[in-house]
Amino acid sequence: MKYTIKIHKISTVDDLENAWNTKDYKELLRRFDFTNDDVNDSKELRELLFMAIADRDPSEAARIVLDYKLSDKMNEHQIDSVSYEMLVDKISEEYPRIGLHKTLFVINQLLYKAFNGKFPNTKATIIDFDITPKANADETITKEIALKCFTQNLDSHNVIIRLFEKQLNGEEEFDEADDIIWEIKKNENSYRLITSDYFMSPQEFLNEEFEAKITFFAED
Structure with a gap:
């Protein structure tokens, strides 16, 4: 399956809206x-x-x-x-x-x-983007689809690429994708994805626009 992706904005935050009520x-x-x-x-x-x-x-x-x-x-x-x-x-x-x-x-x-900083500070990454399916690609954008697309636009030292090579290549099921991506929401024609800065930091992204070809695991 092929997709074209255009990134509008990548933000780093130290809190998530509505995490606590x-x-x-x-x-x-x-x-x-x-x-x-x-x-x-x-x-x-x-x-x-x-x-x-x-x-x-x-x-x-x-x-x-x-x-x-x-x-x-x-x-x-x-x-x-x-x-x-x-x-x-x-x-x-x-x-x-x-x-x-x-x-x-x-x-x-x-x-x-x-505690004003007694605990380590951690970050989350928010990506606002458009994604367009090509040919017969699935139009329902799942966490796995988004993750497999974005890893093709990340520096090769990225931790997902290093830890999940077989899953990204479709050699194994990628159940971890649902946990690596915390949230993905569609807003009209655009999407917003939230994950940990540990898995995707703004410095690791290579291009604002790119095309990705992804494969899925299929049991014999």
């Missing part, structure tokens, strides 16, 4: 013993939560937030371990389970801002 803030405040039922404004709740977080030991605060967001994905020992590792390592980039990277990113950044 009023319900999240209120529940976290409760867990930090800082409940205030009189406040309903999201911005004010966030400021109160930052105060509550900053009153705790960093690893203890991390453990509370990790338990809230990931207790269904991690056991108590894993949460405890990650709560300490987060202080020195970019866990949202290094954790073996790629499917948890997005959640670990929003947790890390909440703690990073609450």
